[in-house]
Amino acid sequence: MYDVPTLTDYSAAALEKAAAECIRACSGEAAEVRSEAELKAFRDRWMARKNGILTQINDLWLKGAPKDAKREAGIRVNELKSRIQELVEGAHVGHVAAESYAADHVDISLPGIRRPIGAEHPVIKTMHEMVGVFTRLGYSVAEGPVVETDYYNFESLNFPVNHPARDTQDTLFIAGQQGKPQRERLLLRTHTSPVQIRTMEKMRPPLRIVIPGPVHRNDPPDASHSPMFHQIEGLAVDTNITFGDLKGTLDHAMKEFFGSSVKTSFRPSFFPFTEPSAEMYVSCFICGGSGRRGADPCRPCKQTGWIEILGCGMVDPNVFEFVKDSGYDPRKVSGFAFGMGADRIALLKYGVDDIQLFFQGDVRFLGQFV
Numbered sequence: 001m002y003d004v005p006t007l008t009d010y011s012a013a014a015l016e017k018a019a020a021e022c023i024r025a026c027s028g029e030a031a032e033v034r035s036e037a038e039l040k041a042f043r044d045r046w047m048a049r050k051n052g053i054l055t056q057i058n059d060l061w062l063k064g065a066p067k068d069a070k071r072e073a074g075i076r077v078n079e080l081k082s083r084i085q086e087l088v089e090g091a092h093v094g095h096v097a098a099e100s101y102a103a104d105h106v107d108i109s110l111p112g113i114r115r116p117i118g119a120e121h122p123v124i125k126t127m128h129e130m131v132g133v134f135t136r137l138g139y140s141v142a143e144g145p146v147v148e149t150d151y152y153n154f155e156s157l158n159f160p161v162n163h164p165a166r167d168t169q170d171t172l173f174i175a176g177q178q179g180k181p182q183r184e185r186l187l188l189r190t191h192t193s194p195v196q197i198r199t200m201e202k203m204r205p206p207l208r209i210v211i212p213g214p215v216h217r218n219d220p221p222d223a224s225h226s227p228m229f230h231q232i233e234g235l236a237v238d239t240n241i242t243f244g245d246l247k248g249t250l251d252h253a254m255k256e257f258f259g260s261s262v263k264t265s266f267r268p269s270f271f272p273f274t275e276p277s278a279e280m281y282v283s284c285f286i287c288g289g290s291g292r293r294g295a296d297p298c299r300p301c302k303q304t305g306w307i308e309i310l311g312c313g314m315v316d317p318n319v320f321e322f323v324k325d326s327g328y329d330p331r332k333v334s335g336f337a338f339g340m341g342a343d344r345i346a347l348l349k350y351g352v353d354d355i356q357l358f359f360q361g362d363v364r365f366l367g368q369f370v
């Protein structure tokens, strides 16, 4: 810590040297100020009327000066005082870092500080858009748990225990469930279909719901597979719902989503929970259904002019049997259901060729969808 020395030599050179030392000490201490309390202590130490450093300098260097040196000393001490005053007034907490922001260093021509605003992930955005198509038709949104029981994921959807249809689902099971009855064992839901049953248990018909959400399958990741992906499911139940309602609804939804020129095509398929079942294709919205892009083959539709978008069908009466007590008597109500992969639709829509890009979190990729 700096102490005011007593002077013996009052020559201009000696005064100069003493003043320089004093200024160096003061600016050094100013740079060390790190809190409001330290700032106050620093100010008091230098400026206090009673025994502050400036007062001491006044006493020792000015009053103590021999008569013939008084004039010179007076000028020097005054200069020193105003310099110290500037340093003390300019001092603030975190002085060193703050100094580079001093007003005379601000270049107002530089761009301001950007605070990037996040945006919806392309898959989530696709889900919201597709859900929007159905909510505008009067559907409500339903959701359910990702960790599901065997009962909701399989049994109540008409996949009997040990039935080979379960093999199509590449299920990831939760470990250590063997002690429980089969229907209570936990797994990661392989599709959003269990939310059909969960919702019918709670709400009586008529029912119209869309179900967006993540699902899991034991698929090794590659350009078109991911162990976690997203589905959008739909279910409509009422009296006298027919396959015509299914076709009309889905045809309308695809035109809303992909554009009014797309056509739909329904081809027979199998799902345990629908009868009859179908796969729905849309005419390729990339090549317009021709299968070619100029001289090149159209890759997304594999030159067929059609792209498979979803599975669908009329709700199997066996499924209604599981929720009969909630008002779903298979002799009185009928319904249709459908399920599609949101990630695959996002890939097609944005012309992305690797599903992994959606899950790697690279902002250079994700920033392109803002």
Ligand code: DAH
Binding pocket: 190, 191, 192, 193, 233, 234, 271, 274, 310, 311, 312, 313, 336, 337, 338, 339, 340
């Ligand atoms: N859950 C089926 C799957 O993940 C997709 C599906 C097909 C859902 C037909 C449906 C449906 O609701 O009716 O493979």
